[in-house]
Amino acid sequence: MLKVRNLEVSYGNKIVLKDINFSVSSNEILAIIGPSGAGKTTLIKSIVKLIPFHGEIELNNHEIDLGITTVSFVPQNYGLLPWKTVEQNIYLASRIKKHSRLSKHQKEKIHELMRELKIDKLSKKFPNFISGGQAQRVALARSLSISPDLLIFDEAFSALDPVVKKTAERLFLNQWRKNPTITIMVTHNLDEALKLSTKILVLKNNGTGIIMENPLINKLSDDYSDDKNYFDCLSFLQKEVDDTWEN
Protein backbone atom coordinates (compact mmCIF):
# COMPACT_ATOMS: atom_id res chain seq x y z
CA MET A 1 0.00 0.00 0.00
CA LEU A 2 1.17 3.52 -0.82
CA LYS A 3 0.58 6.01 1.98
CA VAL A 4 1.07 9.75 1.60
CA ARG A 5 0.82 11.80 4.79
CA ASN A 6 1.01 15.59 5.24
CA LEU A 7 2.83 16.06 1.97
CA GLU A 8 4.04 19.58 1.32
CA VAL A 9 5.98 20.81 -1.71
CA SER A 10 7.30 24.33 -2.21
CA TYR A 11 9.10 26.08 -5.02
CA GLY A 12 11.12 28.74 -3.18
CA ASN A 13 8.65 30.61 -0.99
CA LYS A 14 5.63 29.42 -2.95
CA ILE A 15 3.76 26.47 -1.45
CA VAL A 16 2.46 24.35 -4.32
CA LEU A 17 1.03 21.44 -2.32
CA LYS A 18 0.16 21.12 1.38
CA ASP A 19 -1.69 18.71 3.67
CA ILE A 20 -1.96 16.07 0.98
CA ASN A 21 -3.09 12.76 2.48
CA PHE A 22 -4.15 9.59 0.71
CA SER A 23 -3.46 5.90 0.41
CA VAL A 24 -3.62 3.53 -2.55
CA SER A 25 -3.61 -0.27 -2.20
CA SER A 26 -2.36 -2.75 -4.75
CA ASN A 27 -5.77 -3.33 -6.33
CA GLU A 28 -6.51 0.37 -6.69
CA ILE A 29 -5.91 3.05 -9.27
CA LEU A 30 -5.80 6.63 -8.07
CA ALA A 31 -6.63 9.38 -10.53
CA ILE A 32 -5.31 12.84 -9.67
CA ILE A 33 -7.35 15.57 -11.30
CA GLY A 34 -7.32 19.33 -11.30
CA PRO A 35 -6.75 22.09 -13.83
CA SER A 36 -3.33 23.06 -15.19
CA GLY A 37 -1.13 24.48 -12.49
CA ALA A 38 -2.90 22.62 -9.69
CA GLY A 39 0.25 20.68 -8.83
CA LYS A 40 -0.67 17.28 -10.31
CA THR A 41 2.69 16.63 -11.91
CA THR A 42 4.49 18.09 -8.89
CA LEU A 43 2.70 15.57 -6.67
CA ILE A 44 3.72 12.51 -8.66
CA LYS A 45 7.27 13.78 -9.13
CA SER A 46 7.61 14.11 -5.38
CA ILE A 47 6.32 10.55 -4.94
CA VAL A 48 9.03 9.24 -7.28
CA LYS A 49 11.62 11.47 -5.58
CA LEU A 50 12.31 13.68 -8.56
CA ILE A 51 11.65 16.77 -6.46
CA PRO A 52 12.15 17.36 -2.72
CA PHE A 53 9.16 17.39 -0.35
CA HIS A 54 8.17 17.47 3.30
CA GLY A 55 5.96 14.80 4.82
CA GLU A 56 5.84 11.04 4.61
CA ILE A 57 5.57 8.82 1.57
CA GLU A 58 5.66 5.11 2.29
CA LEU A 59 5.26 2.08 0.11
CA ASN A 60 4.41 -1.10 2.03
CA ASN A 61 5.43 0.64 5.26
CA HIS A 62 8.87 1.66 4.00
CA GLU A 63 10.16 4.90 2.63
CA ILE A 64 10.49 4.66 -1.15
CA ASP A 65 14.04 3.70 -2.10
CA LEU A 66 14.43 3.65 -5.89
CA GLY A 67 17.26 1.14 -5.49
CA ILE A 68 14.90 -1.38 -3.90
CA THR A 69 11.41 -0.39 -5.04
CA THR A 70 10.55 -0.85 -8.70
CA VAL A 71 8.77 2.25 -9.92
CA SER A 72 7.59 2.83 -13.48
CA PHE A 73 7.03 6.41 -14.49
CA VAL A 74 5.45 7.33 -17.82
CA PRO A 75 5.88 11.09 -18.38
CA GLN A 76 3.62 13.27 -20.51
CA ASN A 77 5.50 12.70 -23.74
CA TYR A 78 6.14 9.04 -22.84
CA GLY A 79 9.91 9.59 -22.43
CA LEU A 80 10.85 7.19 -25.23
CA LEU A 81 14.46 7.68 -26.29
CA PRO A 82 14.33 8.57 -30.01
CA TRP A 83 17.73 6.97 -30.78
CA LYS A 84 16.64 3.58 -29.52
CA THR A 85 14.26 1.29 -31.37
CA VAL A 86 10.92 0.34 -29.83
CA GLU A 87 12.43 -2.96 -28.68
CA GLN A 88 15.55 -1.30 -27.24
CA ASN A 89 13.40 1.25 -25.38
CA ILE A 90 11.43 -1.54 -23.72
CA TYR A 91 14.53 -3.63 -22.97
CA LEU A 92 16.22 -0.58 -21.46
CA ALA A 93 13.89 -0.47 -18.43
CA SER A 94 14.78 -4.05 -17.44
CA ARG A 95 18.46 -3.59 -18.27
CA ILE A 96 18.74 -0.54 -16.04
CA LYS A 97 16.64 -1.99 -13.25
CA LYS A 98 18.76 -5.14 -13.15
CA HIS A 99 22.05 -3.43 -14.16
CA SER A 100 22.70 -6.38 -16.47
CA ARG A 101 21.90 -7.78 -19.91
CA LEU A 102 18.58 -9.50 -20.47
CA SER A 103 18.28 -13.26 -20.59
CA LYS A 104 16.55 -15.01 -23.48
CA HIS A 105 13.62 -15.82 -21.19
CA GLN A 106 13.24 -12.16 -20.17
CA LYS A 107 13.29 -11.10 -23.83
CA GLU A 108 10.63 -13.68 -24.67
CA LYS A 109 8.43 -12.36 -21.86
CA ILE A 110 8.81 -8.82 -23.15
CA HIS A 111 7.92 -9.92 -26.68
CA GLU A 112 4.82 -11.66 -25.32
CA LEU A 113 3.79 -8.38 -23.68
CA MET A 114 4.48 -6.52 -26.93
CA ARG A 115 2.22 -8.97 -28.79
CA GLU A 116 -0.56 -8.41 -26.25
CA LEU A 117 -0.21 -4.65 -26.67
CA LYS A 118 -0.08 -5.07 -30.46
CA ILE A 119 3.30 -3.44 -30.91
CA ASP A 120 5.35 -6.54 -31.73
CA LYS A 121 5.58 -5.55 -35.41
CA LEU A 122 7.16 -2.22 -34.44
CA SER A 123 10.18 -3.78 -32.70
CA LYS A 124 12.82 -2.39 -35.01
CA LYS A 125 11.19 1.01 -35.62
CA PHE A 126 12.38 4.22 -34.02
CA PRO A 127 9.88 6.26 -31.93
CA ASN A 128 9.91 9.13 -34.44
CA PHE A 129 8.36 6.79 -37.01
CA ILE A 130 5.41 5.48 -35.01
CA SER A 131 2.08 7.10 -34.18
CA GLY A 132 1.18 8.70 -30.85
CA GLY A 133 -1.07 5.77 -29.95
CA GLN A 134 1.70 3.29 -30.71
CA ALA A 135 4.22 5.33 -28.70
CA GLN A 136 1.80 5.32 -25.76
CA ARG A 137 1.59 1.50 -25.93
CA VAL A 138 5.37 1.23 -26.17
CA ALA A 139 5.66 3.36 -23.02
CA LEU A 140 3.04 1.16 -21.38
CA ALA A 141 4.96 -1.98 -22.37
CA ARG A 142 8.18 -0.50 -21.03
CA SER A 143 6.55 0.39 -17.72
CA LEU A 144 4.84 -3.01 -17.30
CA SER A 145 7.84 -5.06 -18.45
CA ILE A 146 9.59 -4.59 -15.12
CA SER A 147 6.56 -5.68 -13.02
CA PRO A 148 6.59 -2.46 -11.01
CA ASP A 149 5.58 -2.08 -7.36
CA LEU A 150 4.27 1.35 -8.25
CA LEU A 151 3.04 2.52 -11.65
CA ILE A 152 2.69 6.24 -12.38
CA PHE A 153 1.27 7.89 -15.48
CA ASP A 154 1.46 11.61 -16.14
CA GLU A 155 -1.28 12.45 -18.66
CA ALA A 156 -0.34 9.30 -20.55
CA PHE A 157 -3.67 9.05 -22.39
CA SER A 158 -4.35 12.76 -22.88
CA ALA A 159 -2.71 13.36 -26.25
CA LEU A 160 -4.50 10.50 -28.01
CA ASP A 161 -7.46 10.93 -30.34
CA PRO A 162 -10.76 9.45 -29.01
CA VAL A 163 -10.68 6.20 -31.03
CA VAL A 164 -7.02 5.41 -30.27
CA LYS A 165 -7.55 6.45 -26.66
CA LYS A 166 -10.37 3.96 -26.16
CA THR A 167 -8.17 1.13 -27.49
CA ALA A 168 -5.26 2.27 -25.29
CA GLU A 169 -7.48 2.38 -22.21
CA ARG A 170 -8.85 -1.11 -22.94
CA LEU A 171 -5.36 -2.55 -23.44
CA PHE A 172 -4.14 -0.90 -20.24
CA LEU A 173 -7.09 -2.24 -18.21
CA ASN A 174 -6.59 -5.76 -19.62
CA GLN A 175 -2.97 -5.70 -18.51
CA TRP A 176 -3.75 -4.14 -15.14
CA ARG A 177 -6.43 -6.73 -14.35
CA LYS A 178 -3.93 -9.51 -15.05
CA ASN A 179 -1.48 -8.04 -12.59
CA PRO A 180 -3.03 -5.32 -10.40
CA THR A 181 -0.41 -2.84 -9.27
CA ILE A 182 -0.59 0.30 -7.15
CA THR A 183 -1.27 2.84 -9.89
CA ILE A 184 -1.47 6.60 -9.92
CA MET A 185 -2.51 8.50 -12.99
CA VAL A 186 -2.55 12.21 -13.46
CA THR A 187 -5.16 13.56 -15.82
CA HIS A 188 -7.08 16.71 -16.57
CA ASN A 189 -9.75 14.61 -18.25
CA LEU A 190 -12.65 13.79 -15.92
CA ASP A 191 -13.97 11.08 -18.23
CA GLU A 192 -10.58 9.31 -18.09
CA ALA A 193 -10.50 9.65 -14.29
CA LEU A 194 -13.94 8.06 -13.97
CA LYS A 195 -13.28 5.16 -16.30
CA LEU A 196 -9.79 4.20 -15.21
CA SER A 197 -9.67 4.73 -11.46
CA THR A 198 -11.03 3.41 -8.20
CA LYS A 199 -10.20 6.56 -6.23
CA ILE A 200 -9.97 10.20 -7.22
CA LEU A 201 -7.88 12.96 -5.69
CA VAL A 202 -9.12 16.44 -6.62
CA LEU A 203 -6.42 19.07 -6.11
CA LYS A 204 -7.68 22.43 -4.88
CA ASN A 205 -6.38 25.86 -5.82
CA ASN A 206 -4.93 26.38 -2.33
CA GLY A 207 -2.58 23.40 -2.72
CA THR A 208 -4.65 20.93 -0.68
CA GLY A 209 -6.69 18.08 -2.06
CA ILE A 210 -9.80 16.06 -1.38
CA ILE A 211 -9.89 12.31 -1.87
CA MET A 212 -13.03 10.42 -2.83
CA GLU A 213 -14.08 6.98 -3.98
CA ASN A 214 -14.88 6.82 -7.68
CA PRO A 215 -18.70 6.94 -7.71
CA LEU A 216 -19.01 5.20 -11.10
CA ILE A 217 -20.62 1.74 -10.80
CA ASN A 218 -18.93 0.26 -13.86
CA LYS A 219 -15.48 1.66 -13.17
CA LEU A 220 -12.51 -0.11 -14.71
CA SER A 221 -14.93 -1.42 -17.31
CA ASP A 222 -14.39 -1.48 -21.05
CA ASP A 223 -17.92 -0.39 -21.71
CA TYR A 224 -19.79 2.20 -19.71
CA SER A 225 -21.73 3.84 -22.54
CA ASP A 226 -25.13 2.56 -21.35
CA ASP A 227 -24.44 3.46 -17.77
CA LYS A 228 -26.85 6.25 -16.76
CA ASN A 229 -24.78 6.60 -13.62
CA TYR A 230 -21.81 7.69 -15.77
CA PHE A 231 -23.29 11.08 -16.67
CA ASP A 232 -24.40 11.73 -13.08
CA CYS A 233 -20.88 10.94 -11.92
CA LEU A 234 -19.33 13.14 -14.57
CA SER A 235 -21.53 16.07 -13.48
CA PHE A 236 -20.73 15.37 -9.83
CA LEU A 237 -16.99 15.33 -10.53
CA GLN A 238 -17.20 18.48 -12.63
CA LYS A 239 -19.01 20.22 -9.76
CA GLU A 240 -16.35 19.07 -7.30
CA VAL A 241 -13.58 20.46 -9.50
CA ASP A 242 -15.47 23.74 -10.08
CA ASP A 243 -16.12 24.11 -6.35
CA THR A 244 -12.55 23.45 -5.33
CA TRP A 245 -11.33 26.06 -7.77
CA GLU A 246 -13.95 28.68 -7.01
CA ASN A 247 -13.48 28.56 -3.22
Added chain:
Amino acid sequence: MGKLKNTVYSFLVINLVWELIAKVLNLSVLPTPVVVYKEIPGLLKLGIAFHIYASLYRIFWGLGISSLIGIVVGILIVRVPKLGSLLNPIVYFVYPIPKVALLPIVMLLFGLGETSKIIMLIIAVSFQVIVSVRDQVNQIPEDYYQTLKVLNANSLEIFFNVIWPASLPGVLSALRIALGTSFAILFFTEEYGSELGIGYFIFDQWQKMNYPVMYAGIVVVSIIAYVLFEIINVLDAYSTRWNS
Protein backbone atom coordinates in the same frame (compact mmCIF):
# COMPACT_ATOMS: atom_id res chain seq x y z
CA MET B 1 24.13 7.61 -57.37
CA GLY B 2 22.62 11.12 -57.37
CA LYS B 3 25.22 12.26 -54.87
CA LEU B 4 28.07 10.93 -57.03
CA LYS B 5 26.60 12.71 -60.06
CA ASN B 6 26.40 15.99 -58.11
CA THR B 7 29.99 15.57 -56.91
CA VAL B 8 31.19 15.06 -60.49
CA TYR B 9 29.21 18.13 -61.66
CA SER B 10 30.68 20.24 -58.84
CA PHE B 11 34.18 19.06 -59.71
CA LEU B 12 33.64 19.94 -63.37
CA VAL B 13 32.22 23.40 -62.56
CA ILE B 14 35.16 24.26 -60.28
CA ASN B 15 37.64 23.18 -62.94
CA LEU B 16 35.83 25.07 -65.70
CA VAL B 17 35.83 28.29 -63.67
CA TRP B 18 39.48 27.73 -62.74
CA GLU B 19 40.41 27.06 -66.38
CA LEU B 20 38.53 30.17 -67.52
CA ILE B 21 40.17 32.48 -64.96
CA ALA B 22 43.64 30.97 -65.64
CA LYS B 23 43.21 31.48 -69.38
CA VAL B 24 41.93 35.05 -69.02
CA LEU B 25 44.62 36.17 -66.54
CA ASN B 26 47.40 34.16 -68.19
CA LEU B 27 49.77 34.43 -65.20
CA SER B 28 52.48 32.00 -64.13
CA VAL B 29 51.09 32.28 -60.58
CA LEU B 30 47.81 30.73 -61.77
CA PRO B 31 48.38 27.66 -63.97
CA THR B 32 45.46 25.83 -65.62
CA PRO B 33 44.00 22.69 -64.02
CA VAL B 34 45.57 20.41 -66.63
CA VAL B 35 49.07 21.74 -65.84
CA VAL B 36 48.45 21.22 -62.11
CA TYR B 37 47.00 17.71 -62.44
CA LYS B 38 50.02 16.62 -64.50
CA GLU B 39 52.18 17.39 -61.43
CA ILE B 40 50.16 15.18 -59.05
CA PRO B 41 51.84 11.81 -59.90
CA GLY B 42 55.24 13.46 -59.34
CA LEU B 43 54.25 14.51 -55.80
CA LEU B 44 55.04 11.03 -54.49
CA LYS B 45 58.69 11.52 -55.40
CA LEU B 46 58.63 14.77 -53.42
CA GLY B 47 57.56 12.80 -50.33
CA ILE B 48 53.93 13.98 -50.27
CA ALA B 49 52.92 10.80 -48.40
CA PHE B 50 55.11 11.81 -45.44
CA HIS B 51 53.71 15.33 -45.48
CA ILE B 52 50.14 13.98 -45.53
CA TYR B 53 50.93 11.57 -42.69
CA ALA B 54 52.44 14.36 -40.56
CA SER B 55 49.40 16.63 -41.07
CA LEU B 56 46.86 13.84 -40.49
CA TYR B 57 48.72 12.83 -37.33
CA ARG B 58 48.37 16.41 -35.99
CA ILE B 59 44.71 16.63 -37.06
CA PHE B 60 43.94 13.25 -35.47
CA TRP B 61 45.35 14.25 -32.09
CA GLY B 62 44.14 17.84 -32.31
CA LEU B 63 40.55 16.92 -33.15
CA GLY B 64 40.56 13.88 -30.85
CA ILE B 65 41.66 15.83 -27.77
CA SER B 66 39.40 18.77 -28.71
CA SER B 67 36.42 16.43 -28.96
CA LEU B 68 37.18 14.97 -25.56
CA ILE B 69 37.52 18.42 -23.98
CA GLY B 70 34.45 19.70 -25.84
CA ILE B 71 32.25 16.77 -24.81
CA VAL B 72 33.30 16.87 -21.14
CA VAL B 73 33.09 20.67 -20.75
CA GLY B 74 29.91 20.97 -22.89
CA ILE B 75 28.12 18.39 -20.75
CA LEU B 76 29.39 19.82 -17.47
CA ILE B 77 28.17 23.32 -18.39
CA VAL B 78 24.62 22.00 -18.75
CA ARG B 79 24.47 19.25 -16.14
CA VAL B 80 26.33 21.07 -13.34
CA PRO B 81 24.62 24.49 -13.34
CA LYS B 82 27.01 26.07 -10.82
CA LEU B 83 30.00 25.12 -12.95
CA GLY B 84 28.07 26.19 -16.04
CA SER B 85 27.51 29.69 -14.70
CA LEU B 86 31.27 29.94 -14.20
CA LEU B 87 32.36 28.35 -17.49
CA ASN B 88 29.79 29.92 -19.81
CA PRO B 89 31.19 33.48 -19.57
CA ILE B 90 34.73 32.12 -20.07
CA VAL B 91 33.61 30.33 -23.24
CA TYR B 92 31.89 33.48 -24.56
CA PHE B 93 34.95 35.56 -23.70
CA VAL B 94 37.54 33.30 -25.34
CA TYR B 95 35.48 31.92 -28.26
CA PRO B 96 35.65 35.02 -30.51
CA ILE B 97 39.42 35.57 -30.08
CA PRO B 98 41.19 34.78 -33.39
CA LYS B 99 43.17 31.75 -32.26
CA VAL B 100 45.97 32.26 -34.80
CA ALA B 101 46.88 35.36 -32.77
CA LEU B 102 47.94 32.99 -29.98
CA LEU B 103 50.45 31.16 -32.21
CA PRO B 104 53.53 33.12 -31.01
CA ILE B 105 52.59 32.58 -27.36
CA VAL B 106 51.98 28.86 -27.86
CA MET B 107 55.34 28.54 -29.66
CA LEU B 108 57.13 30.40 -26.89
CA LEU B 109 55.57 28.17 -24.26
CA PHE B 110 55.69 24.79 -26.02
CA GLY B 111 58.49 25.18 -28.56
CA LEU B 112 58.44 24.65 -32.29
CA GLY B 113 57.78 20.89 -32.26
CA GLU B 114 54.69 18.72 -32.56
CA THR B 115 53.24 19.75 -29.19
CA SER B 116 52.73 23.40 -30.09
CA LYS B 117 51.08 22.49 -33.42
CA ILE B 118 48.64 20.09 -31.75
CA ILE B 119 47.95 22.57 -28.93
CA MET B 120 47.17 25.28 -31.49
CA LEU B 121 44.62 22.94 -33.10
CA ILE B 122 43.13 22.14 -29.68
CA ILE B 123 42.82 25.84 -28.80
CA ALA B 124 41.21 26.61 -32.15
CA VAL B 125 38.77 23.71 -32.21
CA SER B 126 37.78 22.95 -28.59
CA PHE B 127 35.50 25.96 -28.24
CA GLN B 128 33.52 25.02 -31.33
CA VAL B 129 32.92 21.54 -29.89
CA ILE B 130 32.11 22.90 -26.40
CA VAL B 131 29.47 25.30 -27.75
CA SER B 132 27.95 22.68 -30.05
CA VAL B 133 27.78 19.96 -27.38
CA ARG B 134 26.44 22.40 -24.80
CA ASP B 135 23.60 23.44 -27.13
CA GLN B 136 22.81 19.83 -27.99
CA VAL B 137 22.73 18.69 -24.34
CA ASN B 138 20.60 21.74 -23.46
CA GLN B 139 17.93 20.50 -25.84
CA ILE B 140 17.54 17.06 -24.23
CA PRO B 141 14.02 16.92 -22.77
CA GLU B 142 13.96 16.44 -18.99
CA ASP B 143 11.57 13.49 -19.56
CA TYR B 144 14.45 11.34 -20.81
CA TYR B 145 16.42 11.81 -17.59
CA GLN B 146 13.41 11.41 -15.34
CA THR B 147 12.32 8.10 -16.83
CA LEU B 148 15.78 6.65 -16.22
CA LYS B 149 16.28 8.26 -12.80
CA VAL B 150 13.08 6.65 -11.54
CA LEU B 151 14.53 3.31 -12.65
CA ASN B 152 17.53 4.16 -10.45
CA ALA B 153 19.92 4.55 -13.38
CA ASN B 154 23.47 5.51 -12.42
CA SER B 155 25.41 8.38 -14.03
CA LEU B 156 27.15 6.09 -16.53
CA GLU B 157 23.84 4.58 -17.66
CA ILE B 158 22.39 8.08 -18.10
CA PHE B 159 25.49 9.17 -20.02
CA PHE B 160 25.55 6.23 -22.44
CA ASN B 161 21.79 6.01 -22.97
CA VAL B 162 20.83 9.69 -23.04
CA ILE B 163 23.62 12.26 -23.07
CA TRP B 164 26.06 10.61 -25.48
CA PRO B 165 23.57 9.69 -28.24
CA ALA B 166 21.89 13.09 -27.89
CA SER B 167 25.14 15.04 -28.14
CA LEU B 168 26.79 12.94 -30.88
CA PRO B 169 25.18 14.87 -33.79
CA GLY B 170 26.47 18.10 -32.19
CA VAL B 171 29.98 16.68 -31.85
CA LEU B 172 30.04 15.58 -35.50
CA SER B 173 28.60 18.88 -36.69
CA ALA B 174 31.30 20.74 -34.73
CA LEU B 175 33.99 18.43 -36.11
CA ARG B 176 32.82 19.14 -39.65
CA ILE B 177 33.35 22.87 -39.07
CA ALA B 178 36.51 22.20 -37.06
CA LEU B 179 38.05 20.22 -39.90
CA GLY B 180 38.14 23.30 -42.13
CA THR B 181 39.56 25.36 -39.27
CA SER B 182 42.20 22.67 -38.63
CA PHE B 183 43.61 22.84 -42.15
CA ALA B 184 43.79 26.63 -41.94
CA ILE B 185 45.57 26.46 -38.57
CA LEU B 186 47.94 23.75 -39.82
CA PHE B 187 48.91 25.92 -42.76
CA PHE B 188 50.12 28.58 -40.33
CA THR B 189 51.73 26.32 -37.74
CA GLU B 190 53.56 24.12 -40.23
CA GLU B 191 55.35 27.13 -41.64
CA TYR B 192 57.42 27.33 -38.47
CA GLY B 193 59.91 24.84 -37.04
CA SER B 194 58.77 22.09 -39.33
CA GLU B 195 59.91 20.28 -42.43
CA LEU B 196 56.95 17.99 -42.65
CA GLY B 197 53.27 18.61 -43.18
CA ILE B 198 51.09 19.52 -46.09
CA GLY B 199 51.04 23.17 -44.97
CA TYR B 200 54.83 23.21 -44.99
CA PHE B 201 54.88 21.52 -48.40
CA ILE B 202 52.61 24.17 -49.98
CA PHE B 203 54.49 27.02 -48.33
CA ASP B 204 57.82 25.56 -49.44
CA GLN B 205 56.69 25.23 -53.06
CA TRP B 206 55.37 28.80 -52.97
CA GLN B 207 58.78 30.08 -51.80
CA LYS B 208 60.44 28.12 -54.60
CA MET B 209 57.92 29.73 -56.98
CA ASN B 210 57.04 26.23 -58.14
CA TYR B 211 53.38 27.16 -58.65
CA PRO B 212 52.04 24.05 -60.46
CA VAL B 213 53.38 21.81 -57.66
CA MET B 214 52.08 24.24 -55.03
CA TYR B 215 48.59 24.01 -56.58
CA ALA B 216 48.93 20.22 -56.78
CA GLY B 217 49.56 20.30 -53.01
CA ILE B 218 46.41 22.40 -52.55
CA VAL B 219 44.44 19.88 -54.64
CA VAL B 220 45.75 17.09 -52.40
CA VAL B 221 44.57 19.03 -49.32
CA SER B 222 41.13 19.36 -50.95
CA ILE B 223 40.97 15.63 -51.66
CA ILE B 224 42.00 14.74 -48.09
CA ALA B 225 39.49 17.20 -46.64
CA TYR B 226 36.76 15.82 -48.93
CA VAL B 227 37.45 12.25 -47.76
CA LEU B 228 37.45 13.34 -44.10
CA PHE B 229 34.19 15.27 -44.57
CA GLU B 230 32.62 12.21 -46.15
CA ILE B 231 33.75 10.03 -43.23
CA ILE B 232 32.10 12.50 -40.83
CA ASN B 233 28.97 12.54 -43.03
CA VAL B 234 28.73 8.75 -42.91
CA LEU B 235 29.16 8.75 -39.12
CA ASP B 236 26.59 11.54 -38.85
CA ALA B 237 24.06 9.71 -41.03
CA TYR B 238 24.53 6.56 -38.94
CA SER B 239 24.29 8.35 -35.59
CA THR B 240 21.11 10.19 -36.61
CA ARG B 241 19.43 7.36 -38.52
CA TRP B 242 16.65 7.49 -35.91
CA ASN B 243 15.69 10.91 -37.16
CA SER B 244 15.88 10.60 -40.94
